[in-house]
Amino acid sequence: MTQSIVVQVGQCGNQIGCQFWDLALREHAAINKRGVYDESLSSFFRNVDSRYDDPPNISVSESKGQIRSLKARAVLVDMEEGVVSEIMKGSLRDVFDCRQLITDVSGCGNNWAVGHKMYGSQYGEQISETIRRAAEFCDCLQCFFILHSMGGGTGSGVGTFVLDILADEYPDVYRFVTAVYPSAEDDVITSPYNSVLAMRQLTEKADCVLPIENQALVDIVNKISHAIPSTKTGKKVFTSTVSNSIKPDSAITNIEGAISKDEKPFDAMNNIVANLLLNMTSSARFEGSLNVDLNEITMNLVPFPRLHYLVASQSPLYVFKDVHLPPRRLDQMFTDAFSKEHQLLKADPKHSLYLACSLMVRGNVEMSDIRRNIDRLKSSLKFIHWNQEGWKTGLCNVAPVGQPYSLLTMANNTCVCESFTNLKDRFVKLYKRKAHIHHYTSVEGMEVGDFTASLESLNTLINEYYQLDKTAGNPNINQPRLQINS
Template sequence: MTQSIVVQVGQCGNQIGCRFWDLALREHAAVNKQGVYDEPLSSFFRNVDSRYDDPANIPVGSGKGKVKSLKARAVLVDMEEGVVSEMMKGPLREVFDFRQHITDVSGSGNNWAVGHKMYGPQYREQLSDVIRRAAEFCDCLQCFFVIHSMGGGTGSGVGTYILNLLEEEYPDVYRFVTSVYPSAEDDVITSPYNSVLAMRELTEHADCVLPVENQALAEIVNKISQAIPSSKTGKRTYGTNLGSEVKHGTAISTGDGGMSKVKDERPFDTMNNIVANLLLNLTSSARFEGSLNVDLNEITMNLVPFPRLHYLVASQAPLYALNDVNLPPRRLDQMFSDAFSRDHQLIRADPKRSLYLACALMVRGGVELSDIRRNIDRLKPKLNFIHWNTEGWKTGLCSVPPVGQPYSLLTLANNTCVVNTFTDLRDRFTRLYKRKAHLHHYTHVDTMEMEDFAQSLESLNSIVADYSQLQQQMGQPSNPQPRLKVV
């Protein structure tokens, strides 16, 4: 069994990460009712025996058997300590290792340069140490998941600095990045600068990037709230019925501090749940059995035909948050149709009107392979695949569904529609950059040069041009006739 480490950076990254770990515990609790430390748990959690603090001193086989104390394979980083401190005092405090987080007090001031050029080098040794410590607890480290936002200073700056560090020190370990892009109405004026500067690093140093737009999440939340009867939109109760399904007294039961019981809805909770569910569905094959499990390295192998074009558009069905699980499930075929509609995309785009380079279907729950094939055959005529990869489908089937659902579907598409997000970001960047507005806040940071802006814009233009050039191939025949050479 392989293991993965989640690196949560900045306020947004840590809030999403906290939701991921909470929901992951619920999924494992629903399946592992005896509280036994098994291979599915070991993929993202380690079983800690308090008698041994140093991994080198733990006897062989001591991690097996009953759960002693689960610790998330997580690294928490934020240059403003508020969110991490809240997590370390909250209901999941026992899940996080206090030696696996790094915080400061002043924050990065919504400035990529402060995060990347100042805090990154300043904390490099500590970052390297905590990541190495997390890696030493892994028998077979396969992947790093980096969660961060693009608009702030720490998420964009320190987050991409860590990405570079991971590539340098663990070049053979896959790097998946979930990046939350700011909306046009973002209250951080400099977010276009931060996002474009960060995008250059993502393009150069990530294996796969899953862009998520704040505006798309907000629109999805509005659709959810409109679809739910008003009687179901009050306080959210967490862990409903799980306590009766899990053996009490284990670290993954609701009675042992592993999961929160009841708490009020907080701002962005529902939006964070949607992104956390994206990560749950993406990692389901690594955490549970399935008749057609997809290894994480297969995603990059099948969905990234060109190294720099590794931005994957995600959509999922159902979009229900935790308080929606009592709603009747959609029909299976409708779930597939939903996942390919623009209303279910995690960026504002319509992939049906753009060109697919490749597509993955990550299915969970009571679904047969024949169901997947039937829906591919049904949807395929409505989708535009590039002419040299018309069979570019990757399918996965995990037997364990999300808690409260009979089945779910995550689609990951390498689709040219992502260029819309990038051009909107470029336009917002250009409006500021043409007037040299706020640039002095960046150039006052040591080693930050105006050239960094020019190179980042050039990198973004290159990505836009590459996707746009591929988009021009839409509508070409699937089997073009070879050109005859005239002698």
């Protein structure tokens, strides 16, 4: 059984990560009611004898007198300690190893250079050692998941510094990045700088990037809010979806979540991203008739090393852990997943070119249903001429809690150009006036050349996608050679 480590960076990354671990525990609790530590749990959790100081080679036996607890395979990093401190005071505090936390107090001031150059140098050795310790508890480490935002200083700066460390020290372990991009109306004026500076590392060092736009999350939350029935008092109706019959002293605990009670402004948005991670990793955590290994995602969806930005879409959409919505019809679920309203990126893939697409289905679904829906939908989707059958399908037997089935699609589609071009335009608008540049160049190790190199990297990425889109309609056109480095 393979294992994965989640590295949560910055306020956004840690909040999403906290939601992911809560939801993951709920899924395992719903399936594994006796709380036995099995291969499914071992993919993202360690089984710890809490009487000792986390000794290596921990036995999974259940002898009398042993006190077992689960520890998430997670590293929490933030240069402001507020969010991590809140997590360690909350209901999930026992799930995290206190030695896997790295915090400071002053923050990065929404400055990529402070995060990447200053704090990267200051905490680089500690981050490397903390990740190494987490890796040593893995029998077969397959993947790192990096969760961070692009607009702030810690998420963009320290997040990409962590990515650099992973690329240098674990070159054979897959690096999946979930990056939340700021909206055009973001209140951080320097967010275009931070995002473009960070994208250079994402393009060069990541194996797969799932770009998620804040505005898309806002739109989805609003859409769901209108769909949930309300009482006469205007309060939303919640229905518990997890049984309380979990054995009290088991390795799994039915942890009471915070979302349905004291929901915070970004909890609903973070929960959507956490559900994306939950569905993407379902095959690594549960059995299925056609499980998709994480390495198969990059193998099938990334035909060129730099073009590894995947557009994610989910159906059904729900934000609260305890909302029990009526199930969608199966065919409607497939239709929804290919509509722009269900995408986590503000773009329309139907008018752009598909390089490849994956369907990750969970629940009581037959392969014949998946094939039928592929045949029904593919005539309306434009695939590149050399990969007309570029579909990767996966089927995990375990559905999300409270749903009969779900679908996650991840598509390598040229529509990401639109989002990247909008980001570039916002960057250029600031950079032409040299606005706020001095805040960056005053940091040791940061030069103006970092701005130009990052802009050039983004331009090259956009042009590579554009070249593919331009020649899609006619395979006989002499396509310019893509400038793609390994």
